[in-house]
Amino acid sequence: MTVPLADIEPVSRESTAGIIARQLRDAIMNGSLPPGTQLGETELAAQFQVSRGPLREAMQRLVSEGLLRSERHRGLFVIDLGPEDVFDIYIARSAIERAAALRIVFGERESVAAVLAESVREMATAAEQDDPTALSEADLRFHEALIAASGSKRLVRMARTLLIETRMCLSALQNTYQGIEERVTEHNQIIEAIRAGDEDAVLSLLEAHMEDAVQRLAPGNSLRSGQAPAPLGPVDVSTVDERTLVVTSDGDHAAPGRATAKSGRGAK
Amino acid sequence: MTVPLADIEPVSRESTAGIIARQLRDAIMNGSLPPGTQLGETELAAQFQVSRGPLREAMQRLVSEGLLRSERHRGLFVIDLGPEDVFDIYIARSAIERAAALRIVFGERESVAAVLAESVREMATAAEQDDPTALSEADLRFHEALIAASGSKRLVRMARTLLIETRMCLSALQNTYQGIEERVTEHNQIIEAIRAGDEDAVLSLLEAHMEDAVQRLAPGNSLRSGQAPAPLGPVDVSTVDERTLVVTSDGDHAAPGRATAKSGRGAK
DNA sequence: TCCGTTAGGATTGTCGACAATTTACAGCGT
DNA sequence: ACGCTGTAAATTGTCGACAATCCTAACGGA
Numbered sequence: 404m405t406v407p408l409a410d411i412e413p414v415s416r417e418s419t420a421g422i423i424a425r426q427l428r429d430a431i432m433n434g435s436l437p438p439g440t441q442l443g444e445t446e447l448a449a450q451f452q453v454s455r456g457p458l459r460e461a462m463q464r465l466v467s468e469g470l471l472r473s474e475r476h477r478g479l480f481v482i483d484l485g486p487e488d489v490f491d492i493y494i495a496r497s498a499i500e501r502a503a504a505l506r507i508v509f510g511e512r513e514s515v516a517a518v519l520a521e522s523v524r525e526m527a528t529a530a531e532q533d534d535p536t537a538l539s540e541a542d543l544r545f546h547e548a549l550i551a552a553s554g555s556k557r558l559v560r561m562a563r564t565l566l567i568e569t570r571m572c573l574s575a576l577q578n579t580y581q582g583i584e585e586r587v588t589e590h591n592q593i594i595e596a597i598r599a600g601d602e603d604a605v606l607s608l609l610e611a612h613m614e615d616a617v618q619r620l621a622p623g624n625s626l627r628s629g630q631a632p633a634p635l636g637p638v639d640v641s642t643v644d645e646r647t648l649v650v651t652s653d654g655d656h657a658a659p660g661r662a663t664a665k666s667g668r669g670a671k
Numbered sequence: 672m673t674v675p676l677a678d679i680e681p682v683s684r685e686s687t688a689g690i691i692a693r694q695l696r697d698a699i700m701n702g703s704l705p706p707g708t709q710l711g712e713t714e715l716a717a718q719f720q721v722s723r724g725p726l727r728e729a730m731q732r733l734v735s736e737g738l739l740r741s742e743r744h745r746g747l748f749v750i751d752l753g754p755e756d757v758f759d760i761y762i763a764r765s766a767i768e769r770a771a772a773l774r775i776v777f778g779e780r781e782s783v784a785a786v787l788a789e790s791v792r793e794m795a796t797a798a799e800q801d802d803p804t805a806l807s808e809a810d811l812r813f814h815e816a817l818i819a820a821s822g823s824k825r826l827v828r829m830a831r832t833l834l835i836e837t838r839m840c841l842s843a844l845q846n847t848y849q850g851i852e853e854r855v856t857e858h859n860q861i862i863e864a865i866r867a868g869d870e871d872a873v874l875s876l877l878e879a880h881m882e883d884a885v886q887r888l889a890p891g892n893s894l895r896s897g898q899a900p901a902p903l904g905p906v907d908v909s910t911v912d913e914r915t916l917v918v919t920s921d922g923d924h925a926a927p928g929r930a931t932a933k934s935g936r937g938a939k
Numbered sequence: 940t941c942c943g944t945t946a947g948g949a950t951t952g953t954c955g956a957c958a959a960t961t962t963a964c965a966g967c968g969t
Numbered sequence: 970a971c972g973c974t975g976t977a978a979a980t981t982g983t984c985g986a987c988a989a990t991c992c993t994a995a996c997g998g999a
Contacts, residue, residue, distance in 0.1 A: 453954090457952080463688055467733075495829065499766055502763070506762065560737055711950075743952090
């Protein structure tokens with residue numbers, strides 16, 4: 404009556420484990436918890452001012468998301484990304500974002516383009532000021548918005564982990580930037596293709612965008628050639644992520660596959 | 672020395688929460704825990720012969736995977752899939768399996784084809800004996816093997832939930848089967864295309880396969896038209912799956928988009 | 940008869956303590 | 970000096986109990 408009661412969402416509609424899980428995700432993403440870090444339960448519990456119970460529940464969530472690696476009677480550790488993981492991340496991202504773009508092309512393209520344009524503007528601003536960190540942030544926000552605009556709950560959920568891992572890659576490699584302006588252009592081209600409703604253009608631009616990232620972050624691999632650099636054979640779906648599956652990320656693993664052409668089908 | 676010590680994997684390399692989580696997943700998948708069921712902690716803890724602690728940790732995993740829905744101070748419930756979810760599942764599956772197929776085409780195709788052929792043989796056997804359940808099992812096993820063969824950890828992990836949800840859809844709709852033989856043929860065509868290394872054929876066959884499933888399970892939708900039937904707008908990536916986001920799955924939602932042609936690009 | 944109130948029961952959320960296992964280190968023997 | 974062994978500390982895994990919250994239903998009043 405007095406208050407227009409906007410969106411009050413009664414006190415704490417969210418579970419404690421959910422809150423802690425989100426904070427931990429952020430901490431892992433922004434580098435507060437570097438890869439390989441062991442998460443001491445007692446220490447973190449004190450920091451969050453909760454008991455070990457809720458904290459463990461939150462950590463189990465991250466384990467199932469693949470952000471933490473569990474070693475029984477040893478502890479929980481932040482995953483460290485080997486080169487094969489970098490490649491794998493982009494395989495998955497490519498799949499997710501392609502599907503999202505496909506949905507968008509068949510949806511209300513204009514409003515989506517407007518939202519995406521906002522992120523690109525932020526990127527441009529960051530580029531002008533020569534602020535690599537801000538540029539990465541805006542870049543990720545672009546892709547996050549792209550996926551969110553698909554309206555698919557599952558694509559969004561699956562992408563959350565991938566975007567966090569992407570950020571981990573970027574901060575690990577300390578942004579080896581070549582062609583800052585170029586990146587802004589690439590994103591703008593995607594938006595333009597969305598506005599035009601040109602399906603083939605959107606998909607091939609996106610694929611090229613991903614391929615570029617792979618070339619920068621995991622040279623020697625390509626989304627359109629060679630097998631995964633990971634030396635692991637076919638994986639059993641029922642056990643992965645459960646038993647630890649430690650990957651020794653000790654350097655060498657270069658796949659013989661030479662990078663093939665940028666993208667296959669011509670854009671418009 | 673005496674024993675050839677095969678793969679002993681010291682006692683219990685897997686966490687208790689992991690074991691319970693897997694069992695719960697199976698129970699949800701095979702229908703022992705129908706959609707909407709509330710998971711009483713005390714009851715389940717007694718059944719697993721553990722305390723509520725490890726059980727809650729296991730359940731939090733499933734929450735983050737999207738198989739359980741959490742309502743604070745109310746309990747955990749098995750998700751029930753509305754029509755919009757069915758469509759969403761196939762959007763995501765289509766994305767994942769396409770990426771997996773792409774990896775396979777660039778990898779060792781023959782050995783993969785052999786593995787997949789085994790699943791199809793099982794399908795054929797089930798079809799002969801007119802056993803819908805066994806056919807579904809074999810069908811899912813095919814797709815599981817397809818994704819596993821990609822060698823991508825992340826694709827495998829993301830697909831796990833999707834395949835469980837797929838099984839939930841099928842058992843809910845009690846297998847409205849038309850064209851049993853046809854399905855076996857479709858899978859065989861995919862294998863054949865993999866053997867031939869015909870990328871375009873593999874991708875369009877797979878897309879058509881998914882589109883067929885959508886037509887059967889969520890008529891009125893198409894992977895290549897109309898926006899998602901879900902009435903929810905763009906989703907915020909940071910909150911989904913955390914705050915509950917209850918979807919009232921009350922029937923009507925038909926998208927106006929008429930189904931377009933099977934698949935776009937011609938196959939070979 | 941209908942509605943608001945209030946007790947009861949049940950379930951979830953949280954906590955502190957104990958048990959089990961691993962790791963590190965000191966001591967001893969060769 | 971090197972390696973093995975046994976003990977001790979620290980951390981994780983598990984449990985039972987208490988507190989907070991919600992649902993149900995019986996009760997009383999209009």
